[in-house]
Amino acid sequence: MWAYSFMQNALIAGLIVSTVCGVVSVFVILRRTGFAAHALGHMSLTGASGAVLLGMSSILGQLLLNGIAAIVMGLMGDKVKKNDLAIGVVLTFVLGLGAYFLFLFQNNYAGSVMSILFGNIFAVSYSQIYQLSGLAVLVLAVMLVISRPLIFASIDPSVAESKNVKVRMLSVIFFLVLAVTVSMACQVVGALLVFVLLIIPGAIGVQWGESILGITGISILVANLALVGSLYLSYYFDLPVSFCLTMLLSVSFFAGLLKSSQLYHKIMGSAPTINRSRL
């Protein structure tokens, strides 16, 4: 199946996106910004549909709208975690606009609408791969540079602030990174299911990992394996990739949940182990 160029492109684009999502999703979990990630995914719908109406590329519209929303959310700082209502109101407003944009082009661009909502990884072009590669390098480079203070500010915000860590600036940068990642992931899984790549890999990493680096490694591995697996399933069983990806990741997460449950240990007669050598 890898002889087809559309499958090769899908694999390359998918691996790029899942690697970036694997890294970013760990911080979405640690910083408890799942709802903000979800909201950015839905806002992508408005950005993409507005851009297509104006004759621009959809990813450009997503980057612009998500970037603005990310700066607002980042400046709200901790309030983002506490004030879900504010995100909900902004999300509703932006989604309302998106619904209007979709209404405007529903007759002529039905394919585009489906592509924005659910992604179309098999239609990824070479130029899109270059775009995704450039954005991935940008996101990973920023994450490398800010990782130490971001980890500190994420796990212990009040003490990080007392050490003069620029907590609010980091919050804005992280939301911008998240906005770019959401725009990238929309190309693969679409605006409706972008949540799956931004939450579940990190959530699975948290289930198994004992350190940030370990959690991130597991998250990247899980996201990449699920992506490759979903391409295989999609090719051989003629199923939508986003459906396969969602099912594979969700089942993996629930399996991990079951593994760590009291019931599992009762049945297996074992207790969870702790690796003392890990930092």
Place this chain on the structure above:
Amino acid sequence: MIICKNLALGYSGAPVTSSFDLEIDDNQWIGIIGKNGAGKSTFLKTILGVIPVLSGELTILSQPAGECNQLISYIPQEREINLADKMSGVSLIAGSYRGWKYGLPLVNKKLKQKVSELIELVGAEGYAHRPFSTLSGGQKKRIYLAQALINQPQLMLLDEPLADLDPHAKQHFIEALQKIHKHQKLGVMIISHDMHEIANHLDAFIHFSSNGVHYCPTIECVKEDTYVGV
């Protein structure tokens, strides 16, 4: 270590204390006493530069407040810890090491050694590698002590570290403080309503009251009703 000249504390124009002068020598262990709302926590936050000086001058470790925070460790009364389920206290301590610097937080052999030494110092060897979320309040507070020491501070600020601890956990925490006093060279400012339990280990006291802020070389200088059973 700390020089206050005609210093007044408060929030955006609303004074919490009247003006006061203080001079605290290097490496002194100071207890901060006073009723709720007297300005004790405000003083610590002003030292950190989180709250600006209302009027007067405040010099910390020869620098203006807020400009030497990397030399100060702060253990707040209330805090939000966002560790993943399986992450341990060791991860919290290591994750705080030079957390203000950019780059990857790689854990090398030297840092592992340092973390182990601090865990031993605070007496947390038995549980430092366990998931942090499973620890008791007293165990968490000793992990916080090790975390506060990881960046080799010259001054440590503790806001009500004994609050919510049972007598047994309090005793363990005080023992850890004693060991730190013996082995580490640093100044400490500690706010507590249980000052009678740690008074023997302190060099002097600062008393916040409606009459002003006063430096007291002994606990006897402070009226008993301000620190016993409050």
